[in-house]
Amino acid sequence: MPRIGVYVCHCGLNIAGVVNVEKVIEYAKNLPDVVIVKHYTYMCSEPGQHMIRKDIKSHKLDRIVIATCSPRMHEETFRRAVAGAGLNPYLVEIVNLREHVSWAHGDEPEKATEKAKALVRMGVARAKLLEPLEKHKVSVEKNVLVVGGGIAGMQASLDLANAGFKVYLVEKAPSIGGRMAQLDKTFPTLDCSACILTPKMVDVAEHPNIELLTNSEVTEVKGFVGNYEVSIVKKPRYVDEKKCVGCELCTKVCPVKVPDEFNEGLSQTRAISIYSAYAVPKVAIINPKHCLRLKYNKDVCGKCLEVCEAKAIDFKQQPETVQFKVGAIVLAVGSEVFDAAKMPEFGYGSYKNVVSNIEFERIVNASGPTEGKILCPQNGKSPKTVVFVQCIGSRDKRFHEYCCRVGCMASLKQAILTREKLGKDVNIYICFNDMRAFGKGYDEFYRRARDLDINFVAGLPSDIRSDVNGLLHFDVYDKATNKLLEMRPDLVILANGLVPNSDLGEISALFHVSRSADGFLLEMHPKLRPLESAMAGVFLAGACQGPKDIPDTVAQASGAAAKVVDLLVSGEIELEPLKAVVDKDLCSGCRICEPVCPFAAIEMKSENVEGAEKLSAEVVEVMCQGCGLCVSACPTNAIKMQHYTDQQVMAQVRTAYLESGEKGGS
Amino acid sequence: MSLTDLMSMAKPNIEAREKILLKLGGRELVNCFQCLRCTSGCTALKLLELKPHEIVKLVNLGFVDELASSDIVWTCVTCLKCVQRCPQKASPYHVIMALRNLAVEREAKVPEGYLKAVSQILESGLAEAVQDVVTRKMETFNRESLKLPKVAFSKESFQAAFMKIMGE
Numbered sequence: 001m002p003r004i005g006v007y008v009c010h011c012g013l014n015i016a017g018v019v020n021v022e023k024v025i026e027y028a029k030n031l032p033d034v035v036i037v038k039h040y041t042y043m044c045s046e047p048g049q050h051m052i053r054k055d056i057k058s059h060k061l062d063r064i065v066i067a068t069c070s071p072r073m074h075e076e077t078f079r080r081a082v083a084g085a086g087l088n089p090y091l092v093e094i095v096n097l098r099e100h101v102s103w104a105h106g107d108e109p110e111k112a113t114e115k116a117k118a119l120v121r122m123g124v125a126r127a128k129l130l131e132p133l134e135k136h137k138v139s140v141e142k143n144v145l146v147v148g149g150g151i152a153g154m155q156a157s158l159d160l161a162n163a164g165f166k167v168y169l170v171e172k173a174p175s176i177g178g179r180m181a182q183l184d185k186t187f188p189t190l191d192c193s194a195c196i197l198t199p200k201m202v203d204v205a206e207h208p209n210i211e212l213l214t215n216s217e218v219t220e221v222k223g224f225v226g227n228y229e230v231s232i233v234k235k236p237r238y239v240d241e242k243k244c245v246g247c248e249l250c251t252k253v254c255p256v257k258v259p260d261e262f263n264e265g266l267s268q269t270r271a272i273s274i275y276s277a278y279a280v281p282k283v284a285i286i287n288p289k290h291c292l293r294l295k296y297n298k299d300v301c302g303k304c305l306e307v308c309e310a311k312a313i314d315f316k317q318q319p320e321t322v323q324f325k326v327g328a329i330v331l332a333v334g335s336e337v338f339d340a341a342k343m344p345e346f347g348y349g350s351y352k353n354v355v356s357n358i359e360f361e362r363i364v365n366a367s368g369p370t371e372g373k374i375l376c377p378q379n380g381k382s383p384k385t386v387v388f389v390q391c392i393g394s395r396d397k398r399f400h401e402y403c404c405r406v407g408c409m410a411s412l413k414q415a416i417l418t419r420e421k422l423g424k425d426v427n428i429y430i431c432f433n434d435m436r437a438f439g440k441g442y443d444e445f446y447r448r449a450r451d452l453d454i455n456f457v458a459g460l461p462s463d464i465r466s467d468v469n470g471l472l473h474f475d476v477y478d479k480a481t482n483k484l485l486e487m488r489p490d491l492v493i494l495a496n497g498l499v500p501n502s503d504l505g506e507i508s509a510l511f512h513v514s515r516s517a518d519g520f521l522l523e524m525h526p527k528l529r530p531l532e533s534a535m536a537g538v539f540l541a542g543a544c545q546g547p548k549d550i551p552d553t554v555a556q557a558s559g560a561a562a563k564v565v566d567l568l569v570s571g572e573i574e575l576e577p578l579k580a581v582v583d584k585d586l587c588s589g590c591r592i593c594e595p596v597c598p599f600a601a602i603e604m605k606s607e608n609v610e611g612a613e614k615l616s617a618e619v620v621e622v623m624c625q626g627c628g629l630c631v632s633a634c635p636t637n638a639i640k641m642q643h644y645t646d647q648q649v650m651a652q653v654r655t656a657y658l659e660s661g662e663k664g665g666s
Numbered sequence: 667m668s669l670t671d672l673m674s675m676a677k678p679n680i681e682a683r684e685k686i687l688l689k690l691g692g693r694e695l696v697n698c699f700q701c702l703r704c705t706s707g708c709t710a711l712k713l714l715e716l717k718p719h720e721i722v723k724l725v726n727l728g729f730v731d732e733l734a735s736s737d738i739v740w741t742c743v744t745c746l747k748c749v750q751r752c753p754q755k756a757s758p759y760h761v762i763m764a765l766r767n768l769a770v771e772r773e774a775k776v777p778e779g780y781l782k783a784v785s786q787i788l789e790s791g792l793a794e795a796v797q798d799v800v801t802r803k804m805e806t807f808n809r810e811s812l813k814l815p816k817v818a819f820s821k822e823s824f825q826a827a828f829m830k831i832m833g834e
Contacts, residue, residue: 385668427668435699447754450697455727458700475672480700480723486670 002128003035007052009043009068011098016041016103020113024067027117031124035059036293044074052078053085054409062087063127067095067120072525088132090577091644095123114257122652124159129648133577138622140226140568141327143168147218147507150178151197151550151556153332154204158562161209165568166178168324169204170232171214175279176201179543182262182358184365184372187413188445194278194367199281213322216283217464221511222600224623225537226573236317238286238294239272243312246282248274248303250313260369264359266377267369270315274305277367284312291491292406328537328564331521332557333507335543338393338400338496345493346392351466352378354492356392357410358492364417374421376491378470383490385427386418389461394497395433402518404497405547408436411495412449428454429487431461431476439551453534457485464492498547511538531560539563578626578643580619586638589615593630593639599623602630627644671729678728682768686725689764697754698722704748704758714741718748718758725761734772739765740780791824792817 006028011015021039028037036059040048043066055061064087066078071094079089097116105112142165146157157167169176181201183193204210213232219578220231254270262269262276271290274282284304288294292301293315305313337358340348344573347354353376353485355363362368363375376383388411415428430449435456437446450456474490500519501507508515513533516522521544524532531539541557542548547554567573580601594602594617601623606615617639618626619630631641640646669678687693704718705711716738724733733739742762749757769776787793796817798808809816 429669446699447697450699450727451693453693453696456699457727478723478727481720481729483729485727486672488668488670654793 002033002063003059003061004033004063004065004124004127005032005052005055005059005320006031006034006037006065006124007043007048007067008037008039008120009048009097010039010041011069011102012041015097015102016066018106018109018112019097019116020109022655023113024116024120028120028124031121031490033063033128034124035061043068044077046060049077049084050083056087062091063124063130064092065095065120065127066092067097067116067123069098070094070096070100077326082121083489090133091127091130093123093130095119101134106396106625116160118656118658121658122655125651125655126648129651130643131645133642135574135577137572137574138226139572141228141324142166142323142571143324144328144330144564144566144568145218145228145230145324145326146330146332146545147172148178148332148334148542149173149176149204149212149214150332150334150542150553151180151200152544152553153178154200154328154616155554155557156330156332156541156561156564157204157210157314158207159558160564161207163223163435163561163565163569165209165454165564167207167210168326169210169212170216170230171212171218172594173275174215174237174283175212175275175281176204176212177276177278177280179280179358180550181276182264182365183361184368185413185417187302187409188439189415190416193656198278201278205280212281218510219321221234224599224625225535226568227622228329228537229323229327230326230329231321232321232579234320234322236288236319237283238288238291238313238315238317239284239311240280240314240317241283244283244310244612245310246274246279246284247309248284249307250284253303253307255301256290256292258287263362263369264356266359266362286313286315299468315517326596327568328539329511330539330541330557330560330564331507331511331513331544332541332560333501333504335498335520335547336501338404338499340392340494340496342399343392345463346389346461346492347464347466347472348494349466349474351470353466353470353490354464354494356494356495356496357407357414360414360493364414364421370419374418374491376470381427381490382422385429385487385489386415386422386491386493387487388415388428388430388495389464390430390432390491390495391460391500392494393498400497400499400518402547403436404495405436406501406549407495407497408432409439409442409445409549411493412437412446412454414493415454416445416449416452419454421555424453429457429489430454431457433458433460439549461487478642496544501544504544507544511535513538513540516546518546520544531556531563576626577619578641579624580615580626580628580630580639580641581595582619583623583638583640586615586636587616587634588636588638589617590635591615591617592633592635593617595632596629597626598627598629599625601625669727671732674732676729676732678729679730682730682734683725683728686730686761686764686768688821689767691712692758692763694755694757695722695761696726698726698752698756699754703751703753705750707747708743709747710741710743714738714740718742718762721765722758722761724754725765730768733765734768735774737777739769740777788825788828789821791819791821 008021025037075094078092082092083089101112101116143164144160144167146153146169148311157169161167180197216232216234219233222229250272251270254272256271257268259265260267260269272284272286274284364666366372393399437443458479459477461476464474466472475486477484512535514522523530539560541560542553601620603618605618627640631639702719710716739762749759800806
């Protein structure tokens with residue numbers, strides 16, 4: 001006969017404030033096989049755990065039921081606690097009295113107490129049938145894949161490489177650097193972005209432990225934590241990376257002009273170009289959509305061929321697939337900037353003098369289209385009045401409900417740069433909704449902007465219009481003065497928010513990482529596990545998890561790197577035993593389970609049984625994630641889900657509908 | 667000018683704004699971020715509808731002319747609470763005083779009540795004259811009947827002291 005101990009946690013008043021703990025205890029005492037029932041204010045605390053360990057020894061308990069918070073919160077804690085007393089950790093059953101009872105039914109304490117009793121009864125019924133399980137260890141690859149070469153991916157790569165891990169850094173663009181490379185200065189210190197970024201870019205390129213794969217994309221991810229197999233496609237550059245010296249002679253002779261992506265289309269580059277002034281690797285790339293020879297597939301043009309002394313140009317380059325094994329993956333794919341053309345009322349896309357904040361970064365940057373001079377795009381004149389408009393596409397239920405977290409600070413920075421470059425006679429206004437300056441040194445930066453006579457109007461405009469000369473005009477109601485103001489700026493800068501990458505859906509499918517309601521990648525727990533995805537061994541860094549500024553991005557990237565070290569450093573990892581197992585005698589070899597498994601964890605094995613060939617399914621333990629799909633698909637009940645067997649679940653179901661007076665027996 | 671108040675068609679007067687900032691002897695005024703603590707605690711708000719935050723904002727935006735000719739800047743009772751409570755040291759009180767000075771310089775009309783109060787002080791040294799009090803039971807009290815000492819006041823010495831301060 002099993003000897004069950006039941007422990008009811010008050011969780012302060014979280015549970016005890018609603019559920020009548022006393023009644024639950026009295027009820028549990030009469031349940032079959034229950035030897036002892038106790039309660040405590042905080043079961044998870046050291047005295048609570050000690051109580052359980054002591055009882056296991058003195059009362060010879062072999063099953064433990066703990067009625068407390070969600071198992072997601074403390075199941076591990078209690079498993080460790082009972083293991084300390086020599087009991088197999090999988091003989092613990094958690095009954096969720098907090099999230100499922102007291103928090104959900106706070107206004108109905110009597111019914112909540114009845115529900116608590118029923119759940120404890122079900123927990124006891126299941127606990128009886130629990131079986132001891134053992135964790136298995138598997139060895140891991142000590143290589144890491146980092147996806148995305150922005151500041152997040154670079155930071156994670158450098159940290160991991162310095163810790164001695166081999167890092168494969170994959171970047172979609174022809175150069176690493178990401179969004180930060182496009183920025184002129186960084187808030188709140190006004191450090192030159194390139195000055196602090198480019199040395200890191202060079203460090204990444206030269207680090208012996210980092211293999212840099214630019215102009216490349218991940219196409220396939222197989223395997224499981226510690227042992228992922230990934231395929232990368234290196235898109236053709238049509239320039240030999242090893243031969244090109246970055247002399248830029250080719251870009252001067254190429255006759256085809258194309259919009260410069262790095263300058264947000266505000267200037268033109270050539271069909272053969274180097275991505276930016278500080279590209280790493282500094283290697284030319286040919287745009288096959290625009291290059292005459294690649295486009296028409298004939299022996300036309302070829303001017304770059306003539307001029308290239310290094311003989312680096314190769315029109316015959318093909319996509320190349322590389323494959324390798326890694327133990328962990330860091331996703332640092334970043335974010336995109338909201339397209340303000342989706343809100344036609346602001347005139348973005350219609351009026352050239354309405355620009356986005358990322359475009360303004362290029363305008364104000366020395367290597368940008370105007371060599372750092374702030375000029376109105378429509379007429380090339382220096383503006384007399386500049387207005388920043390906040391919250392474009394953010395805090396807007398029609399587009400993105402979240403706050404973009406960088407718009408306020410970016411506009412403050414750009415307003416300060418405008419004041420520095422154009423002097424005190426220029427009128428600078430920021431139309432805002434709430435000014436959010438929350439980080440270290442940020443509010444001081446906001447004050448610095450006010451010190452510089454940057455004026456703040458507490459209200460957002462509704463329509464922005466332009467006259468033929470490019471002079472813009474709009475009305476805005478200022479809630480501080482209760483006045484309707486008319487503004488006539490020469491230049492409007494829209495504080496566009498950060499939005500999920502347009503291909504984030506494919507990325508989430510490729511890596512089996514879910515997305516949250518805002519469209520960004522979902523972390524394991526918003527507070528306690530913000531660096532991990534729900535997929536074991538896949539970590540998140542930077543703005544792909546949610547909009548982030550540079551300090552937060554770097555912090556998260558270093559954190560994700562530390563998590564990877566934690567996972568891989570010992571060379572082996574423990575796997576949860578919550579896996580499916582096949583009973584060979586019952587398996588008919590029908591193969592129904594094989595395509596059902598989303599993790600490709602089922603293999604068909606054939607063996608010779610008494611002279612006949614018998615096919616049967618086998619679960620590859622390390623790949624099985626314990627989802628249970630195969631269990632329900634199997635027509636002969638040959639597959640068992642460990643720790644969630646049919647018997648265990650049915651015992652709970654059977655006792656669920658007993659009247660609270662009845663005793664739950666199985 | 668690129669900014670217009672569409673309620674009054676007023677334009678910012680940047681010169682006048684600079685003049686006020688000069689009078690304040692510092693540029694802390696521009697640090698106001700509209701927390702509204704000054705107005706929440708303003709003694710003159712409940713009776714006289716003085717909103718110090720609005721005055722600060724209007725000056726920052728350059729709408730000085732309208733304020734300099736308005737009655738509202740004369741309603742401040744100079745309790746100085748806004749100076750004490752301002753988290754950005756923008757002190758609306760000093761702005762209001764600067765606006766009053768500007769109004770006098772421009773020979774704008776000063777509200778009658780304000781002038782009355784000033785002459786009252788000059789005459790008696792008190793914001794309010796010594797008065798008799800009538801209760802609900804129609805009994806009359808004064809300092810004498812309550813056996814309080816007379817208010818000692820020398821008009822000449824007060825005025826001399828007052829003028830001396832004003833001279834400074």
